[in-house]
Amino acid sequence: MTDPELTPAQNEAVRRLLADARHDEPMPAEVAARLDDVLADLSGERATSPEATSPEAASSDVTSDADGAVVVPLAERRERKARRWPAVLLSAAAVAAIGLGVTQMLDSSPDGDNGSAESRSADDGAAKDSLQGEDAPSSSDSATEEPPTTARLPQNLDDLESELTSELGPVTFRDGQAYKADVTPRETATLTRRCGPDKAVPGAWLQPATYRGRDALVIFHPPSPTGRRVDLYVCGPKSGRYVDSVTLPSGE
């Protein structure tokens, strides 16, 4: 279809209507606050990585996201919140993720070269604590007792990852680093401080991850009668920045 040829008067009429519809209000306070928060994050990031704005790091392409910038997707979030996860899938996925997190932590701890003996021992105890009432035997609180080994299906972690990605955006779990929130190993203390909430969530499991290319932390709360809450934070200079949450059926 050919667009109509406008007379000068019609052209001006359209222009006038457009001009009348321009936005004259200042930026809303909540948007300004959000952007201030992002700026603070960026400044903190740069303090630890000063090359972030160097010409070498920059490119003439000024589009976003290619540099791993994270954006809290408000609009996407609203769309996603209207959807429901299939309860069975979520339940299985949550259990699998936690189980695998335990497995990975236990597998990595004895051979790891970053953690102290104290932290490994604490981790082991924490693993058992977390398993009580969840998906492992609730048998012991001894830190010296051999932790339970779990035979979880690693591919289920992919399922959870893809479901989280579907709900929250592109979340990618880091391998082998799930740990208990209140017994943070030394090697992950900084990560927890930079990526988690100001106040630790007792009894939660933490899964380091990346979100839209940025370091992030997935926090699995302890199960409650209404389900298990999962929070997503991205890492900031001093503490994590909350992105979004979903509640999974606890499956218990």
Place this chain on the structure above:
Amino acid sequence: MTRSDHDLLRAHVDGDPDAFGELFGRHRDRLWAVALRTMGNPEEAADALQDGLISAFRRAGSFRGDAAVTTWLHRVVVNACLDRIRANKVRAAGALPDDLDEYAGRGTLSTSDQGPLPEDAAADGERRRVVLDALRTLPEEQRAALVLVDMEGYGVAEAAEILECAVGTIKSRCARGRARLAPLLGVLREPDVSPPTPGNPPASSPVSSSDPPRGPPA
């Protein structure tokens, strides 16, 4: 002493932790307006503006100084908006948005080209809503050009710099965009919708002439 935009950007690149915030603070309201009108809703606009903010912060070193800083900032934000619009199109091709009801409540122009605007179209809010709905139907490049030129009042040359295309391209996009909007806004059917330059007022009486009527040619 107030630092210029160029000074602030340079200071930011050189490590001044406060310079970028000051620079962005100077222009944020206008950047917000551009993002809002380009995206069509505040949440998408906030996301796009945040995209642009991050991109500008991190890529300040790529600024070559051959344009005004504000032009560069607008370019970054408009590009972020266009990226988001394109990404949304891809997503929309796969699924209907869950907030369709909300958008439906804003009204569409599916019927507006079937008849004139309502009688109360003169009400500013309603007219603005119709304009914004119509604007969303345009291809993103035309929309961006019209937002910059007709809404925000940029000259075509600066709009061309912001959108990184030729002046003629901006003119063409604006002309085609207006032509598409005209029927949606009732301009073609209702010439009295408020053309700002209505031309000569209608004569209240026949124009009299002091000359005597001329006879037929000999």
